[in-house]
Amino acid sequence: MEAVYLSFILMLSIFLGLELIAKVPATLHTPLMSGSNAISGITVVGALTAANQGSSDVALWLGTAAVALATINVVGGYMVTDRMLAMFKKKD
Amino acid sequence: MTLNIDLLVNLVYIVSAVLFVFGLKMLGSPATARKGNLLSSLGMLIAIVITLVNEIKLPWENIVAGLIVGSLIGAFAARKVEMTGMPELVALFNGFGGASSLLVGLAAVFVAGNTTFTNITIILSILIGGVTLTGSFIAYGKLSERLPSKAIQFSGQQIFNGVLVLAIIVSAVMFCLQPAVDSPWLIAVIVLSLVFGIMITIPIGGADMPVVIALLNSYSGLAACAAGFVLNNNLLIVSGSLVGASGLILTNIMCKAMNRSLNNVLFSGFGAAKVSSAKIEGEVKPINPDDAYLILEAAQNVCIVPGYGMAVAQAQHVVRELSDHLESNGCEVSFAIHPVAGRMPGHMNVLLAEANVPYDQLVEMDEINPRMSNMDVAIVIGANDVVNPAANEDEGSPLYGMPVINVTEARTVFVLKRSMGSGFSGVDNPLFFGDNTRMLFGDAKESISHIVGEFKS
Numbered sequence: 001m002e003a004v005y006l007s008f009i010l011m012l013s014i015f016l017g018l019e020l021i022a023k024v025p026a027t028l029h030t031p032l033m034s035g036s037n038a039i040s041g042i043t044v045v046g047a048l049t050a051a052n053q054g055s056s057d058v059a060l061w062l063g064t065a066a067v068a069l070a071t072i073n074v075v076g077g078y079m080v081t082d083r084m085l086a087m088f089k090k091k092d
Numbered sequence: 093m094t095l096n097i098d099l100l101v102n103l104v105y106i107v108s109a110v111l112f113v114f115g116l117k118m119l120g121s122p123a124t125a126r127k128g129n130l131l132s133s134l135g136m137l138i139a140i141v142i143t144l145v146n147e148i149k150l151p152w153e154n155i156v157a158g159l160i161v162g163s164l165i166g167a168f169a170a171r172k173v174e175m176t177g178m179p180e181l182v183a184l185f186n187g188f189g190g191a192s193s194l195l196v197g198l199a200a201v202f203v204a205g206n207t208t209f210t211n212i213t214i215i216l217s218i219l220i221g222g223v224t225l226t227g228s229f230i231a232y233g234k235l236s237e238r239l240p241s242k243a244i245q246f247s248g249q250q251i252f253n254g255v256l257v258l259a260i261i262v263s264a265v266m267f268c269l270q271p272a273v274d275s276p277w278l279i280a281v282i283v284l285s286l287v288f289g290i291m292i293t294i295p296i297g298g299a300d301m302p303v304v305i306a307l308l309n310s311y312s313g314l315a316a317c318a319a320g321f322v323l324n325n326n327l328l329i330v331s332g333s334l335v336g337a338s339g340l341i342l343t344n345i346m347c348k349a350m351n352r353s354l355n356n357v358l359f360s361g362f363g364a365a366k367v368s369s370a371k372i373e374g375e376v377k378p379i380n381p382d383d384a385y386l387i388l389e390a391a392q393n394v395c396i397v398p399g400y401g402m403a404v405a406q407a408q409h410v411v412r413e414l415s416d417h418l419e420s421n422g423c424e425v426s427f428a429i430h431p432v433a434g435r436m437p438g439h440m441n442v443l444l445a446e447a448n449v450p451y452d453q454l455v456e457m458d459e460i461n462p463r464m465s466n467m468d469v470a471i472v473i474g475a476n477d478v479v480n481p482a483a484n485e486d487e488g489s490p491l492y493g494m495p496v497i498n499v500t501e502a503r504t505v506f507v508l509k510r511s512m513g514s515g516f517s518g519v520d521n522p523l524f525f526g527d528n529t530r531m532l533f534g535d536a537k538e539s540i541s542h543i544v545g546e547f548k549s
Contacts, residue, residue, distance in 0.1 A: 013330040017337025023120045029438030036338040040312045042331040043192040046319045050199040052147045059202035064154040066195035069188045071162025078133040079170035085126040091450035
């Protein structure tokens with residue numbers, strides 16, 4: 001049942017994503033990519049859980065590496081997106 | 093008590109998901125986009141904090157070290173990157189995201205008593221993560237020209253890939269039947285997925301890289317989704333699928349803008365083998381900056397068509413100056429942006445934004461083409477394939493059918509070009525031989541500075 005429930009969430013959020021992203025104008029597609037890249041860094045949450053789950057040292061180190069990699073995505077992604085968006089100006 | 097914390101964590105995850113959704117929604121307009129990004133990052137922050145609180149028994153040294161190292165590298169990269177290098181950076185980040193999902197999947201193998209469903213999702217997480225990792229690194233190499241940007245093909249490639257897919261399926265099934273930490277099938281899945289990531293990226297030519305980055309963007313989201321299934325984590329599934337959907341839409345837009353199917357982009361090795369059959373007739377008519385100035389001074393409507401070459405020549409700032417001078421001269425200036433101009437979706441817009449060109453001056457291809465016949469001058473700077481009229485006329489051209497910006501309809505076309513080479517895709521361009529085309533040879537930045545100088549004096 002768990003599998004069905006998770007797949008249900010998956011389906012709904014894919015449709016939500018398609019609706020949302022279709023409205024992003026072409027001019028913002030690069031920030032969209034770097035910004036969504038930052039969101040995909042949400043794996044950091046999974047990595048934190050994974051590091052704590054196993055009783056093995058190997059799992060801990062795998063989790064730690066995963067935390068570091070995903071954090072690069074999160075911090076780098078949001079910062080570079082902000083840097084880009086700050087440059088977009090309207091005609092005065 | 094544990095139940096309560098669990099409940100709290102999941103409630104906070106809902107708030108996070110809502111913030112992500114609002115963040116993406118606010119990306120719908122450049123006016124609200126920056127705030128949206130901030131909201132989205134806030135959602136990320138609270139998700140990380142509540143997870144840390146929940147996993148209080150974590151070995152702190154490791155986690156804190158991981159967070160600090162990741163933040164430093166990320167912040168450094170985000171500050172240092174040049175806007176021209178944005179595609180490489182995004183490719184790298186995609187790769188890290190994939191690597192992270194691969195490791196999360198791998199770490200989950202160490203948990204005792206996984207169900208078969210969990211094992212399947214573990215394999216998916218490793219597989220998608222691995223493909224994203226090596227695929228992104230190859231894309232990074234091609235974009236930064238550390239690897240040859242040409243499509244790499246060899247005979248029997250399709251068969252090799254077919255065998256590879258078969259081997260991945262067999263190894264995955266074998267692992268799920270007998271899951272173990274030291275299973276040789278697990279190692280096989282990891283290695284094969286890494287090899288597969290390389291194999292699907294090398295046959296793609298440099299000109300198609302925008303599509304590939306968008307696709308890998310989607311994969312990095314799907315990898316996060318798979319990791320969410322492994323850990324029963326809703327937030328990972330929701331965020332991962334938002335990213336997956338975003339990548340899919342961008343991939344689709346890019347493919348449409350090139351009039352090609354995704355299949356064709358991924359498997360045809362475009363630009364490597366095809367040769368156009370049509371002979372180009374006419375002669376090249378050069379012009380010098382002084383004469384170009386005289387024509388521009390009299391122009392009422394000017395359309396500037398920038399390509400990646402403009403950014404390479406670092407000409408965007410002088411182009412903005414030129415546009416300012418033209419406007420104060422009573423001329424209307426617009427920038428025509430082709431969806432695949434630059435090396436990633438929307439790349440050209442960012443490069444122009446960096447040069448302080450207001451975003452409402454940028455016009456999309458479908459909007460500018462009907463207005464092209466009113467243009468006195470169209471100035472093509474560092475663009476080639478996206479203005480190639482062969483795409484409309486020459487059925488033998490590999491570009492045939494691709495929507496292009498119809499600069500030939502303008503009264504006069506200036507093409508700024510270093511020399512008579514062909515574009516990124518290696519296809520000849522009859523525009524250079526057109527009746528109303530004037531070639532302004534030399535470094536784009538110098539040529540335009542010269543014209544700007546004339547306007548000043």
